[in-house]
Amino acid sequence: MLAFNLRHALLLTPLVFAANSHAASFDCAGASSPVEKAICADPYTSSLDEKLGKLWTTTLAQVADPQALKADQRLWLKKRNQCAANGSCLRREYLMRLKALEYVTKPFSWDATWKIIPWGVSSAAEITTRRLDATHIAFDISASNGGNSGDMDGVATIDGDVAHFEGGSCTLKFSAFNGLLDVDSDGGDGACGGGMGVYYGGRYVASEQPIAIEYDLLSLGVVHTQQEDQTLRTLLKSDYQTLLQNSGSMATGENSIDVPEGEVNELWLRGLATSNAAILMSAPGGRIWLVLLVFDEQRKVRARYYTNVPKWKTQVPDVLLAWRERLAGNTTLPLDLMP
Template identity: 60%
Template sequence: MFALSLRHALLLTALAFAAVTQASSFDCASAASKTEKAICADPDLSRLDEQLAVRWRSTLNKAADPKALKADQRGWLKQRNQCDDLAPCLRRQYLMRLTALEYMVKPFSWDATWQLIPWGVSEGAEITTRRQDASHIAFDISAANGSHSGELEGVATIEGTQARYEQGECVLTFKALNGVMDVAQDGADFDCGAGMGVYYGGRYVSSKQTVLVDYDLLTLGVAQTQRENEVLHTLLKGDYQTLLQNCGLKMDGESSEDVPNSEVSNYWVRGLPSSNAAIVMRAPNEQFWIIVLVPQAGGKTLARYYTNVAQWKGRMPDVLQAWYASKGGEGYMPLDFML
């Protein structure tokens, strides 16, 4: 797929130029892969593709190591193309890449504070690195995924543009690249002193402030289309953000007998399944049934039920009833029917 779409990849990376017939960085009339066709068919993805092309050209002109940046872009294109035509996956790839390119114009230094570009809304990590001498850096990592956390400090040995740390089963590799740092972890979460599901690997940017990526329910896959995302905004209003923050982990739910053609997904924040969670049931024609848990003062939790299907406004389908009961039901948390 990558070989077939090389012309378009080169267009995106500003290595060549051609006439554009659609709202994207390449000629949609010649789109060959599922990914390219999906970008051309989706105005939001086309807009992100155009933004990326502009930022790429600007970053390439300012980068300290353009050759390394081009190689990194080719790697990103391969990763992007693995999304095929899945809009949520593509949107996440573009948002993360736009964030990374913003920081790649900075010169790299081992004396810096680094922030993780997060894959989701409930994770984050910060690394402080300090060069001790020509061959070593000291590092201090603090990371979290939901309510679980991890901390690690040590000394890594510099080998060219990389630094390596090894202690028991925990191996970390720090790779320098044009103002960003890639961290690879070999070893389980607990091997590196972290709680369940907390890992230090990923791409970090040089910043003392937490990196915020503009994720929404479409990016996280709760909505499958831009239209569904708009429907959820209208339906949930202020609780759109609440649902977004509850989408740390996902598991497919039981099928509904009340709504046979529906799909059910359970969401929760790692370590907080009783206070920061939600269940979303969807059916064709942008129909939704949702319960979202809302933490309250004093450690209490409130459940709110939403649907845009008129005949279900005052009652819940079977799977939502069962899910609410599994969280303790009325004996544990009140339920508001949001009409």
């Protein structure tokens, strides 16, 4: 096996290529912790780990403050390890970390436009900062999460690599980190003027364009296995992206009498609970049932029913029917039985 130079080692440990069918930045033959085993067990997560290992090598040699990046990597490791064997959590952590390393080598400037690295498909935030003098910056924040949004502006006081703002019950801390901007928000989501579920805190990169991350239903925790994700891709075709965009929030649904072993989850775009929503039921054996709300050509809402279980193609399980009826109320909600 080929060992990397310790100076460039990802995760601050010696790295080797895995001697199995899955690539990784460490030796999968010696994987012992739940997180290591989970990485090695999933080809996609393993490929993300290998990609991160290669990117780390080049990035560490290019950043303005390598020691700060190493310290940040240790903090990220702790956060990643909290995922344990949760594959969805691991995928999301790797995707967000890879995006951060793409921008960390850029020179830092207080005169910039910043975009948040999103933790999901329905969250976004932008900050513009402008240096006023040696000790102050003006800032303007706009953020959203689904149908909810918030914005605020103000002047923060610079102290070294950090700028502080206090206004009423809202406090913000802007921390310069190599080419990135970390924002810590205190006082709750409403204290700084944001709507429910809207937060300004997070890691931002200098960019005029929104930051896109290739999340899938598995990385967002909507499904639990690669097989389930692939099943939905095959079953839904173009509606897979519709469901993906509707996965801003998820809550456990009622149990099904028709399918007692089914796991039921309701999904909606935060802040738009009755628009473009979905209910998903899965059961052992890779069985899937889904009712997805979409807009037709007249911008009217209708429901589409999907399943990969032949005997359920022409009938809808009780819990999905009840969900549709609850959303419809006194109105008509057409239901299309999809192939």
